[in-house]
Amino acid sequence: MTSIRERNKELILRAASEEFADKGFAATKTSDIAAKAGLPKPNVYYYFKSKENLYREVLESIIEPLLAASAPFNQPGQPAEVLTGYIRSKIRISRDFAFASKVFASEIMHGAPHLSSDQTEQLNAQAKHNISCIQRWIDQGLMAKVDPNHLLFSIWAATQTYADFDWQISTVTGKAKLDDADYDAAVDTITRLVLKGCEIKQHTADASEQVTST
Template structure:
């Protein structure tokens, strides 16, 4: 029974992510979410009680991966390795959770009215920690003296655009769906721009990779 419950909740959550991403919270209808999930409408209320609760679950489904993406900053590491892994983690979110990513972006653009105080604090604390790491590397002479706030904002924008502006990317590339190789190329390109622009020595990252191999 629990496996059926989890399966149905997963179907509803994915469908809700798409509907909220396409139409926003106010315009999205639970009937459309249920239809997209292939389940009766009462199931939405049975599992999530209300449309607002379902929206909050969609936000939760993206907040945790966003926090986890910063894990490279939460352990000892050199700038090149940390930044490379962070950028890849952010691109992975855009590839695997594009609809939830759009919902999160819309939530932020509207002043985060549905994010809990705890979620906002977690996200802000992690951002401040990442910025402090960047500033520490700058102070040690391991990076060029760029503004760490705007460097982080630039990485957010460059990686999240593959979810939030997927329609434009599809039009420009002529591809209805990006392949894994496209996301790999995106991560490599963004990483190269960041490391070169910040004058980070990439040999540190290569040395770490060789040691792990």
């Protein structure tokens, strides 16, 4: 059973993610975070001590899923199934952690001043590992000779846009909010573009597997 402390911290983190995403770190007020969370302002300081600590907690809440999204690269697998799983996980993050994803993107665009050296090292190490996997597949003749760095950057951009530009995507599609079918279509489309563009044959991977699946 969730304790009152855990529930309150979760409410504050969720509200902080929205406020930081909408206004940025400097313009966000702890009073607005408290109001959105439906809690007294002192609770924010009781649980997180400062706005800076709360901001770092929001970043931490998205870094863990980002690292976990690379799980397909951390075990044996064919290029098609690994890339499909990675794309699906990245789209799931944009759906389930949309506000925290926006905060993370803004942090990166500003030179990552609030990321710790350990967090930066973890993210960079995982990215380099993913790139080395792609390069190995290229060397083995399992995919076209694309630039592995820019392939990974392209996947990041294609999946992250569903968090950063969700308003624009909703407006173009004529929906108040994207639904599961939209995210499944995103997975399918991005996966097809990547696998076809990299000349990867699809063996066991199923690009159309739903993003809602576990």
